[in-house]
Amino acid sequence: MFLKDYFVTIYKSVGSLLKGMKVTGYYFTHPKEIQTQEYPDNRATLQMFDRFKGEVVMPHDENNEHRCTGCQACEIACPNGTIKIITKQELQPDGKKKKAIDTFVYHLELCTMCNMCVTACPSDAIKMAQTFEHSVYDKRQLKKVLNAPGSKLMEGVE
Amino acid sequence: MNASTIIFYLLAAIIVGGGLMAVTSRKIFRSAVYLLFSLIGIAGLYFYLDYEFIGAVQIVVYVGGIVVLIIFSIFLTQGSGEDMKKPALGRAVFSALAAAFGCALTMLYINEQGFTPNGKPALEPSAGNIGAQMLDTAEHGYILPFEVVSMLLLAAMIGCIVIAIKIKIPPHPILPEKDDINIAEINHEFAPEMEG
Amino acid sequence: MSLLGEPELTEEGEFVINIGPQHPSTHGVLHLKVWLDGETIKKIQPHLGYIHRSIEKMSESLSYRNFIYATSRMDYLSAHINNQACALTVEKGLQIEAPPRAQAIRILMAELTRLSSHQLWWGCTGLDLGAVTPxxxxxxxxxxxMEIMEETCGARLTQNYSVPGGVMYDVHPNFQNRVKDVMKQVKSRFREYEEALTGNVIFEQRTKGVGYLSAEDAISFGCTGPTARASGVSCDIRKWFPYDGYDKLQFDEIIMTGGDSYTRYMVRMEEMKQSVAIIEQLIDNIPEGDFQAKTKMVIKLPKGEFYQRVETARGELGVYIVSDGAASPYRIKYRSPNFSNLSALSHMATGAKIGDLVAIMATIDLVIPDVDR
Amino acid sequence: MALFLTISFSSIATGIHTWLAGTMQNEMLVKITEMAIAGISLLLFLVPLCFFLGYMERKVAAFMQIRLGPNRVGPKGSLQIVADTIKLLLKEGLTPTASDKFLFNLAPMIVVVTSMLVMAPIAFAKDFQIWDLSIGVLYVSSVSSIAVIGILMAGWSSYNKYSLLGAMRSGAQIVSYELSVGLSLISIVILTGSLRMSDIVMSQENGWWIFKGHIPVLISFVIFVIASTAEINRAPFDLAEAEQELTAGFHTEYSGMKFAMFLLAEYINLFVVSAIGATLFLGGWMPFHIGHWEAFNHIMDFIPSSLWFFGKTFAIIFIIMQFRWTFPRLRVDQLLTLEWKYLLPISMVNVLFVTVMAIMGWHF
Structure with a gap:
């Protein structure tokens, strides 16, 4: 039956098209379903996940002390050469010389946020921060020194 | 000189200029476009004369139909983007003469006619009027030309279809029947290769 | 010189267009040289290499821990599965196995990745065929x-979560609840997907009978994944060569025999449901224990060759490592699914229209960085 | 407000004419001034209309796609389209070196002018019509057929293979779908017995044709909506621009103002086909009347006629927009299959039914 097939085809096609229009029509009439996050406006309420890997930071406590011993494990673990640690010999009170960091250079522009440095660190000196707005006009600003000026190694961290 | 005269001469300039450009242009696609202007100008003239029906039909048939077809055939022509060769001098002279004589003949007849305005208002071309006259067999009926033209168009259409039918290219691979593929067999073939 | 460009009119009435490398539907920098007769495709020649980053060569100078991160950038939609493949290869070399908990987490992440990859593919298929809304x-x-990924792995796309011996850290405490919620929602949306695209008559017309690939051709072109399974080739690595405990799970390998774009589409739609089933089986049964096996600080593989294959969202990914006993691989080769699948494109699209080419490319689900690496 | 709406357009026009004729002695100058006034007022209507349609399209698309849509420029993003227009105006209008420059620059103008010309016989409200010519419907279908030449011209002169393919597609498409549009218009012409727009509107005084004409008119309305969506090159029939296949089809090479003209033409065309659909099938500016329910009809008359007209037009525009944001695009051969195997035969048979209905007087 050619004619029957012809009309059945039309009937089914129109049906399927109307089904599709039902879906879009539903969302048109239900503005509550809108998913848009108005990003720069919701900055105040925007909560990043605590594990989000934004950039590498070195936490300092209130005495301006950090936990980095300058063992360079992170520098070795980094696949891209993002981290560069410059060490110095520091005179201890007991007269011995000890290795300590002079500058902890972190190239954010090279970093892929792979978290290898953080897992490699034996003394939990560095961690991932949840910041994510890294764009700057001058890329030299992306080269960061993580240890604060005048900071010292925390007591008891070997 | 009043506004209507100016409009008339403007339209006339478009028609004549378009026609001249269509003939003299070296690029075939541009010729088609100039022809389009000429035809639209004629339609404008009809509108200007309040013969809206004829004007609209002019646009439908000539602009929407014929020029589009011409453009299509230009698209299908090889090397249609090139400048055409200049015609031989003899041909050009002959064409110019033919055009001039045709023009003269028309002028002659127009001058003989003498055009006296009859003062009657233009016939209102309502849909009913048009339909009645088109299918009328009486003195001013158009049933015979109408039928003849439709026969002609039918013949042209059949001709087009015959020309357009090409030798069939092998069609897109048709889906095989489901039974054609034996999954187990294929897996059997595939399995040794996978063991690496 | 005609307006159309004479040099490319290689034959009467034949003309060549270049689709890409900048084109909306190549999903990346793929360049296809297409010979046309009117709108009918006579031949396609893919030109590759626009996004070649020499990941393989680069890996030769990285340690066995470090080279994994770069594989996230290959098939970026299956980033976790790529990482997993590399981690498994290294584990094979070290002759260790990840603890059961790590294996379960890896499978969960892999299936979530597959699901998200197929969802992106579904949207893009609609987009390529002109339906923007899906x-x-x-x-x-x-x-x-992506939020689950972000919460547990810390990144949305390039997770770098698998490490040799397990996973980088344990799952987030919220993980199980969140996954269960998401699976509930994903399952409820399948019906909407069907209404919006699958059942649509225009969509069916656009994909049915388009881009036919026979089982024999699928095998000889080396196609894998849904592309081959839609042609009736059983090639699910999860079934054939189970890794990370896939053999303990109940799921079906989706095989259909249509071989056309519509079947490829249906295979992926069904695979989404299978992924959900796998996740639901596993989410309440993550074994307790370590999430990472003990490995040495500097991994050195014994001399030899190691090969491991996994099933990514697009097909079989093989990682081949030649080790000379040093701390970094002597040679690495990835057998990427997209490269092989792309090679079948010309065969599938010959005789189709330009619009079909887009439909075929959409249903092969190409990721160009994986083709070029 | 009510007073303003009751002032008829013709009275305003006569007023302006007498005032102009009084101040200027020259008949020609009067005519030219009147033409300029008509043109400027049309433009003053069209540009905001296109702004609104552009805004509406974005918002409709956004809501269907669970997005918010433009919401930065102006209240609720309503000035976004103005900003975009300014951007397009300031952009460089590139002309490819190898293109046929004359035709390349002419094409967008032809497309825009054509779509504006079609506005002439549309009745926007009671007594509010630019040109009520006796063959209004025929005029609309004839003038709109010029647009295809603009598209062919654009595709040809761009010196781009994508453009050429797009132009070829749109040529085949528009020429085919014109038949279905014509036939569905004819079914109303048969019922009304007139091609004049005002007659068609007046004939729906006791009910719109879509209700009076039973199923055949409903079918021709559906066919009209489908075929005119194809006529104006909108998705799912946007093969001429087919972004995913031909990047932008016939206007791939256009930028800046010339591109904006194509955009303008698209929205004017969208409005025009919806307005014609509303006029022919939904009664134009005619309020919703039911047979002899005098009280009900009287209440309906209180709603200004322009509101009726624009309400109906925008309802059709919304449907066409929903098509665009719901359906996948057809392939070029399926497009022609749809026309020649489905729409055309059905509308031909349908015209037959309508004719029988008109002769027997079976409509209300």
Missing amino acids: FFYAFRERELI
Whole structure:
């Protein structure tokens, strides 16, 4: 039956098209379903996940002390050469010389946020921060020194 | 000189200029476009004369139909983007003469006619009027030309279809029947290769 | 010189267009040289290499821990599965196995990745065929999975979560609840997907009978994944060469025999449901224990060759490592699914229209960085 | 407000004419001034209309796609389209070196002018019509057929293979779908017995044709909506621009103002086909009347006629927009299959039914 097939085809096609229009029509009439996050406006309420890997930071406590011993494990673990640690010999009170960091250079522009440095660190000196707005006009600003000026190694961290 | 005269001469300039450009242009696609202007100008003239029906039909048939077809055939022509060769001098002279004589003949007849305005208002071309006259067999009926033209168009259409039918290219691979593929067999073939 | 460009009119009435490397539907920098007769495709020649980053060569100078991160950038939609493949290869070399908990987490992540990849593919298929709206519906669910990734792995796309011996850290405490919620929502949306695209008559017309690939051709072109399974080739690595405990799970390998774009589409749609089933089996049964096996600080593989294959969202990914006993691989080769699948494109699209080419490319689900690496 | 709406357009026009004729002695100058006034007022109507349609399209698309849509420029993003227009105006209008420059620059103008010309016989409200010519419907279908030449011209002169493919597609498409549009218009012409727009509107005084004409008119309305969506090159029939296949089809090479003209033409065309659909099938500016329910009809008359007209037009525009944001695009051969195997035969048979209905007087 050619004619029957012809009309059945039309009937089914129109049906399927109307089904599709039902879906879009539903969302048109239900503005509550809108998913848009108005990003720069919701900055105040925007909560990043605590594990989000934004950039590498070195936490300092209130005495301006950090936990980095300058063992360079992170520098070795980094696949891209993002981290560069410059060490110095520091005179201890007991007269011995000890290795300590002079500058902890972190190239954010090279970093892929792979978290290898953080897992490699034996003394939990560095961690991932949840910041994510890294764009700057001058890329030299992306080269960061993580240890604060005048900071010292925390007591008891070997 | 009043506004209507100016409009008339403007339209006339478009028609004549378009026609001249269509003939003299070296690029075939541009010729088609100039022809389009000429035809639209004629339609404008009809509108200007309040013969809206004829004007609209002019646009439908000539602009929407014929020029589009011409453009299509230009698209299908090889090397249609090139400048055409200049015609031989003899041909050009002959064409110019033919055009001039045709023009003269028309002028002659127009001058003989003498055009006296009859003062009657233009016939209102309502849909009913048009339909009645088109299918009328009486003195001013158009049933015979109408039928003849439709026969002609039918013949042209059949001709087009015959020309357009090409030798069939092998069609897109048709889906095989489901039974054609034996999954187990294929897996059997595939399995040794996978063991690496 | 005609307006159309004479040099490319290689034959009467034949003309060549270049689709890409900048084109909306090549999903990346793929360049296809297409010979046309009117709108009918006579031949396609893919030109590759626009996004070649020499990941393989680069890996030769990195340690066995470090080279994994770069594989996230290959098939970026299956980033976790790529990482997993590399980790498994290294584990094979070290002759260790990840603890059961790590294996379960890896499978969960892999299936979530597959699900999100297929959702993106579903949206893009609609987009390529001209239906823009399904793209957004697909992204709504994908976003939820991305959030799971972000919460546990710390990154949405390039997770770098698998490490030799297990996973980098344990799952987030919220992980199980969140996954269960998301799976509930994803399952409820399948019906909407069907209404919006699958059942649509225009969509069916556009994909049915288009881009036919026979089982024999699929095998000889080396196609894998849904592309081959839609032609009736059983090639699911999860079934054939189970890794990370896939053999303990109940799921079906989706095989259909249509071989056309519509079947490829249906295979992926069904695979999404299978992924959900796998996740639901596993989510309440993550074994307790370590998430990482003990490995040495500097991994050195014994001399030899190691090969491991996994099933990514697009097919079989093989990682081949030649080790000379040093701390970094002597040679690495990835057998990427997209490269082989792309090679079948010309065969599938010959005789089709330009619009079909887009439909075929959409249903092969190409990721160009994986082709070029 | 009510007073303003009751002032008829013709009275305003006569007023302006007498005032102009009084101040200027020259008949020609009067005519030219009147033409300029008509043109400027049309433009003053069209540009905001296109702004609104552009805004509406974005918002409709956004809501269907669970997005918010433009919401930065102006209240609720309503000035976004103005900003975009300014951007397009300031952009460089590139002309490819190898293109046929004359035709390349002419094409967008032809497309825009054509779509504006079609506005002439549309009745926007009671007594509010630019040109009520006796063959209004025929005029609309004839003038709109010029647009295809603009598209062919654009595709040809761009010196781009994508453009050429797009132009070829749109040529085949528009020429085919014109038949279905014509036939569905004819079914109303048969019922009304007139091609004049005002007659068609007046004939729906006791009910719109879509209700009076039973199923055949409903079918021709559906066919009209489908075929005119194809006529104006909108998705799912946007093969001429087919972004995913031909990047932008016939206007791939256009930028800046010339591109904006194509955009303008698209929205004017969208409005025009919806307005014609509303006029022919939904009664134009005619309020919703039911047979002899005098009280009900009287209440309906209180709603200004322009509101009726624009309400109906925008309802059709919304449907066409929903098509665009719901369906996948057809392939070029399926497009022609749809026309020649489905729409055309059905509308031909349908015209037959309508004719029988008109002769027997079976409509209300």
